[in-house]
Amino acid sequence: MKKFRSFTFVFLLITLAFVLFACTVPESGTSPEPDGSAPPATDDGSIASSMPPAGPTASSMPPTEAKYYNMLTGEPILLPDAEALAAQNRRPTAVMVNNIQGSLPQSGITAADVIFEADVEGCTRLLAVFQDISAVKKIGSVRSARHYYIELADSLDAVYIHAGWSPRAMSILNKRTDYINGLKGSGADGAFYRDPDRYNKGWKTEYTLFLDGGKLWTYLTTKTQIRSTAAADYKAPWSFVADGTPAGGKDAKTVTTKSKYKTGTFEYDDATKTYLASQYNKPWVDEAAGNKQLAFTNLIVIKTKVGMLTGADGGSGRLDINTTQGGSGYFFCGGKSIEIKWSRASQTSPFVFTTTDGKVISLGVGKTYIGIIPENGTVEYK
Numbered sequence: 001m002k003k004f005r006s007f008t009f010v011f012l013l014i015t016l017a018f019v020l021f022a023c024t025v026p027e028s029g030t031s032p033e034p035d036g037s038a039p040p041a042t043d044d045g046s047i048a049s050s051m052p053p054a055g056p057t058a059s060s061m062p063p064t065e066a067k068y069y070n071m072l073t074g075e076p077i078l079l080p081d082a083e084a085l086a087a088q089n090r091r092p093t094a095v096m097v098n099n100i101q102g103s104l105p106q107s108g109i110t111a112a113d114v115i116f117e118a119d120v121e122g123c124t125r126l127l128a129v130f131q132d133i134s135a136v137k138k139i140g141s142v143r144s145a146r147h148y149y150i151e152l153a154d155s156l157d158a159v160y161i162h163a164g165w166s167p168r169a170m171s172i173l174n175k176r177t178d179y180i181n182g183l184k185g186s187g188a189d190g191a192f193y194r195d196p197d198r199y200n201k202g203w204k205t206e207y208t209l210f211l212d213g214g215k216l217w218t219y220l221t222t223k224t225q226i227r228s229t230a231a232a233d234y235k236a237p238w239s240f241v242a243d244g245t246p247a248g249g250k251d252a253k254t255v256t257t258k259s260k261y262k263t264g265t266f267e268y269d270d271a272t273k274t275y276l277a278s279q280y281n282k283p284w285v286d287e288a289a290g291n292k293q294l295a296f297t298n299l300i301v302i303k304t305k306v307g308m309l310t311g312a313d314g315g316s317g318r319l320d321i322n323t324t325q326g327g328s329g330y331f332f333c334g335g336k337s338i339e340i341k342w343s344r345a346s347q348t349s350p351f352v353f354t355t356t357d358g359k360v361i362s363l364g365v366g367k368t369y370i371g372i373i374p375e376n377g378t379v380e381y382k
Contacts, residue, residue: 008151023272032158032228046195048120053298061107061181064274065085066078066084067081067084067085068081068084068085068087068088068289069088069236070087070088070113070131071088071092071131071230071236071237072092072113072129072131072156072236072237072239072368073131073240073365073366073367073368074236074238074239074241074363074364074365074366075365075366084219084368087131087132089229089230090131090132090228090230091157091158091159091227091228091229091230091231092113092129092130092131092156092157092158092159093129093130093132093133093158093159093161093213093216093217093220094127094128094129094149094152094153094156094158094159094160094161095127095128095129095130095133095139095142095161095162095211096125096126096127096142096144096145096146096149096160096161096162096163097109097125097126097127097128097139097140097141097142097143098125098126098140098141098143098207099117099123099124099125099126099262099279099281100122100123100144100165101203102207103141103207104280105285105286105287105291106140106141106266106286106287106358107139107140107141107210107286107287107288107289108128108136108137108138108139108140108211108213108286108288108289109128109139109286110286110289110292110294110295111130111135111136111139111286111289112128112129112130112131112367113129113131113368114128114148114156114367114368114369114370114373115127115128115129115294115296115367115368115369115370115374116129116152116370116371117264117369117371117372118148118149118152118259118321118371118372118373119259119260119261119262119306119319119321119372119373119374120146120318120319121316121317121318121319122261123148123261123262124261124262125143125146127152127153127295129153129156130152130213132211133216133217134214134218134354135213135214136213136214137212137213137214137288138193138210138211138212138288139211139212139213139288140209140210140211141195141206141207141208141209142161142162142163142182142192142208142209142210142211143162143163143164143206143342144162144164144165144166144169145160145164145166145169145170145173145181146165146166146168146178146318146319147164147166147168147169147224147318147320148320148321148322148323149162149169150169150172150173150179150342151323151324151347151348154347154348155344155348155349155350155351156237157230157231157324157348157352159178159179159180159220159226160173160178160179160180161179161180161211161216161305162179162180162181162182163181163182163183163192163209164181164182164183165181166318166382167312167313168309168313168314168318171313173240174282176276177224177225177226178227179224180216180219180220180224180226182209182211183209188215188216188219188220188223189215189218189223190212190215191211191212191216191219192209192210192211192212192216193209193210193211193212193214194208194210194322195208195209221284222231232297237350237351238353238362238363239360239362240362240363240364240365241362241363241364241365242364242365243334243336243364244297244298244333244335244361244362244363244364244365245333245334245364246331246334246337246338246351246361247335248334248338249256249334249336249337249338250337250338250381251323251335251336251337251381251382252267252268252332252335252336252337252381252382253267253335253381253382254266254267254268254381254382255268255275255299255301255332255337255379255380255381256378256379256380256381257301257371257373257377257378257379258377258378258379258380259371259374259377260306260373260377262280264277264278264280264284264371265277265278265279266278266296266299266369268335269295270335272295273334273364274295274296274297274366274367275295275296275297275299275332275369276293276294276295277293277294277295277296277369278293294369295367296366296367296368296369297332297333297363297364297365297366297367297368298332298333298363298364298366298367298368298369299330299331299332299368299369299371300329300330300331300332300340300342300353300368300369300370300371301329301330301332301338301370301371301372301373301379302327302328302329302342302351302370302371302372302373303327303328303329303373303374303375303377304321304322304323304325304372304373304374304375305321305322305325305374305375306319306320306322306374306375307319307320307322308320313344321372323347323372324344324346324347326341326343327341327342327375328340328341328342329341329342329353330379330381331353331361332381333363333364334364337381338355338361339356340354340361341353341354341355341356341358351370
């Protein structure tokens with residue numbers, strides 16, 4: 001009996017020693033925290049877990065809820081926080097794009113977040129605005145500057161991109177540094193190029209110049225002094241809601257706009273809740289996107305004073321389009337329309353769109369088309 005008790009006592013001592021030893025040795029691949037230490041704080045002051053993440057690293061995982069948004073569309077930026085914040089604060093880029101019929105089809109414009117369209121000499125021209133141009137491989141054809149398009153780019157704090165200029169535009173831009181002229185210098189280190197297929201087939205020279213968005217952004221951020229982030233006081237130009245259909249709006253499944261030089265048509269597509277664009281009696285497409293038709297969540301058409309330039313700034317039918325006087329217009333979203341008023345505080349301020357009784361409208365989340373037509377232009381819808 002004594003022999004059994006002795007054996008039991010020895011066994012208990014051995015077991016106790018083993019447990020104590022195991023509790024003092026860290027697990028493989030980890031190290032014990034010093035007594036009294038706390039997990040590290042993150043940049044926003046919250047406490048980070050001291051445990052390593054399982055699977056992909058935290059920096060490669062998109063957030064479960066978006067904190068950051070595309071300022072031009074209201075769409076969430078589903079990237080890790082640091083990348084999303086950088087994307088949100090990126091300065092937009094605005095590119096002058098040819099729209100005369102002989103230059104079509106265009107490339108890269110379905111990737112634009114906002115498209116302005118206004119008359120130039122004998123046709124219309126586009127200002128395609130990108131929150132992030134770096135992923136757009138081919139944009140164009142790129143055309144020359146006009147002074148009122150500079151004002152449109154300024155309304156969104158965008159870097160202005162063009163190829164050539166009118167006398168008035170040249171006099172404005174030569175006093176500035178935040179623009180890139182594709183016909184000046186090195187062509188932005190090859191960001192601008194002549195499309196070889198068009199060039200070899202004898203297209204007009206002004207229809208052959210295109211732009212590589214990735215090369216342009218690299219050039220802009222590494223070879224120039226142009227500011228590439230949004231101004232410190234910059235705010236999203238408009239507010240966005242999931243459904244921007246205007247309350248009390250009239251049916252507007254087909255919209256037709258007529259400026260001095262072009263008639264455009266937009267057909268509402270219930271499946272995508274967007275307006276599909278057509279011009280020159282055919283779908284308005286993007287060749288680089290596989291001939292995808294342009295589609296917009298929001299259509300805004302505003303009327304303004306359009307005159308002719310004279311003197312050294314004039315010639316060749318060059319226009320003077322007022323972008324600040326304010327006036328009337330129309331807002332289309334969700335297959336409905338309301339009449340609106342528009343205004344701008346200055347040539348560098350964003351456009352403000354309100355109902356006729358002065359309430360600021362909210363746009364639907366998505367891409368926006370802004371057509372600028374003369375006061376005697378027409379807008380029809382049904």
